[in-house]
Amino acid sequence: MIDHNYDLIVIGAGAAGLAAASAGATLGTRVLLVESTSRVGGTTAISGGMVWIPANHKMRPAGIDDSAEASRRYVEQTVPDAAHDARMRAFLDLGDTAIRYLEAHTSLKLQPVKRYPDYYPDLPGATAGGRVLEPVTFDARELGRDFALLRDPLPEFMLFGGMMISREDIPKLRRMNRSPAAAWAALKLVCRYAMQRVFAHRGTTLVLGNALAARLFKSARDAGVEISLGTRVESLIVDEGRVTGIRTGSGEVRARAVVLATGGISHDPALRSKFVPKAAGERSATANAGASESGVRIARNAGAALSRPSSDVDDALAFWVPVSSWKRADGSIGYFPHTVTDRAKPGLIAVNRHGKRFVNEAVSYHEFVRAQLRQADDAIPAWLICDKRFLWKYGLGRVRPFALCTQRDVASGYLKRAKTLDALADSIGAPREALRATVTRFNVGARDGRDREFNRGGDIYQRHLGDGDHGPNPCVAPIEQAPYYAIAVYPADLGMAAGIVTDEHARVLCDDGTVIDGLYACGNDMHSVMNGAYPGPGVTLGPALVFGVLAAHHALGHKLDV
Known part of the structure; x- marks a missing residue:
């Protein structure tokens, strides 16, 4: 049962909300965490769980060099306006301190991923790994009965049903x-x-984003955070310009400050459409995260400023990923995000409706979709093409490696299968001669491990995502063993970079730049510190944790100190 007076109210139980609530409670205050769904974890629980923290303290013991100067140099080349953004300075200066605080006071435990390059590894200041942290494997038995309240990962990313x-x-x-x-x-x-x-x-050995959400969930419980699930926030209470609480279906709840961390505007089509090209459609890879309300609208009704709208491809405020889709047995639509499992592996190409390649398939998922959007009329959908050997070894989308039967996916239309390239071209609506010529041209170089058209495998990031057991190029192999396969991929977002305008303390700002006292935003609810760019893995979860901690400390009048 919800009391009516708290020091801090946090809305949303993903990584940002859990971090803010846990940090607030460890400061000796009463914290209420409100979640509109019946489960904890949000988008974090179905994510890869990567946390990007440049120049973190775990790098040097792992034998990896980094510095504040190198981090700044890299960020300023990849993130628009980073050099003039006080929030980016706060993230770079205090990111590691925030992580240290969480690890010192909660159950969060992260470890460096030694080999996971930044997405633009040839730029000055980039690293080959270590800036990426991942949650240490978590035993869900530590949650006890609360394990049932943790959101499950996507079923397509688990084996044997769990x-x-x-x-x-x-x-x-x-x-x-x-x-x-x-x-x-x-x-x-x-x-x-x-x-x-x-x-x-389901299995109790948790990894990836599910482990991150579980560790933060345990942290909140251990710190004494009161959690109210299935509670919808109707509006904020504003007294003389200051936010002093929330209104729910069961009444008013007061607090010294409110933190918004509901997951952003991915599930709000009307708002989302203002920040993405029309060709992007309405697909979101986080559609199964359970978000049912937008903290952005709640804040807007209280006078908060939002990101400046833009529908230009290069300025679109979204974190992109190509997805394939299908209808589940219960009638819901499933989306498979093609991040790292197939596109960079040897023996696959992506073609447009003309049967021609249009992009280096091994670039980051964000850049792959940007290439689709720049050629929207021809490359949406794009088709991932492979042969029998590739499908068996690596899988394709929701089709897992070593699948003994693919008939269900073929019958549903998700997976196209054909005995010849001409027949495959017919099934995807591409010209026969063009697709045959594309594969033939690719195979000539691929037999020697070369991609003459796009130089796939040309940097350490691409090679990292390839198959290290395949040589001479871990990203390139010919496509020549029938039958041949194809699936369609479309643009989708992993979360929106557009959101509520905040300052370096995560305080929400009005259109005129003034602060709305008592209101904070973090996670995907805030306008991303990355400003629509995607410089490395974990650039959503890293700032989510950092600004969650910063918001709690500032709201409660504390200085961040390990």
Whole structure:
């Protein structure tokens, strides 16, 4: 039961909201966390869980060099207006301190990903890894009965109906049919999972974003945060220009300050359309995160300023990812985000409606969609093309590697299959001669590990996403073993960069630049500190954690100090 007076109210139970609530409670205050759905975790729980924190303290012990100067140099080349943004300065200056605070006072534990390059690795100041942190594997049994309240990962990213797979597990599974050690490791994973299912509704070994959400959920519980699920916030209470609480369906709740962290405007089509090109459509890869209300609208009704609208491709305020889609048995639409599992692997190309390649398939998911949007009439949808050998080894979209039967996906139309390239061209509506010529031209170089058209595999980021066991180029192999396969991919967002305008303390601003006292925003609710750019993995979750901590400290009158 909700009391009526708190020090801090946080709206939204994703990474940003949980971080803000946990930080506030560790400062010895009464905190209420309000979530409109019945589960905790939001988009974070279905994400990869990467956290981008440049020059963090975990890099040097891992043997990786970085510095504040190098981080700034890289960010200023990749993020528009970064050099003049006080919020970016706060993120770079205090990011590591915020992470240290959470690890010192909560159950959050992160570890450096030693090999995960920035997305533009050839620019000065970029690193080959270490700026990316990931949650340490979490045993969900530590949550007790609360485990049932944690949002499940997407079913397409689990095996056997509930087994999560870490990044380190994937190469082992791929090699299990030719390596006794890998086969033994895979067997142990399955046996561990089978034992866990005796006592839980899914596997209790949590990794990726589900582990991050679980650790923050436990932190909030341990710190004494009061959590109210299924509670819809109707409006903010504003007294003489200051936000002093919220109105819910069951009444008013007062606090010294309110933090908005509801996940942004991805699920608000009318608002979202102001910041993306029309060709992008309304698809969101976070559609299954359960968000049902927009903190942005709540803030707007209280006088908050929003990002400046733009529908230009290069200025669109979204974090892009190509997705394939299908209809689930329950009638809902499923989206598979093509981030790292297939596009950069050897033996695949992407073609437009003319049957021609239009982009280096191994670039970041954000840049892949930007290429689609620049050629919207021809490249939406784009088609990912591969052969029998590729599909068996790497899978394609929701089709997993080593799939013994693909008939369901073929019958539904999700996966196109054909005995010849001409027949495949017919099935995707591309000219036969053009597709045949594209594959033939690609194969000539691919047999020697070269991509003569786009130089795929030309930097360390692309090679990292390829197959390290394949040479000479981990991103390139010919497409020549029938049958051939294709799936359609469309632009979608992983979250919107557009949102509420804030200052470096995460305080919400009015259109005239003045502060709305008592109101803060973080996570995807705030206008992203990345300003629509995507310089590295985890650039949404990194700022979400940092500004969640900064918001709580400032709102409660504390200076951030480990």
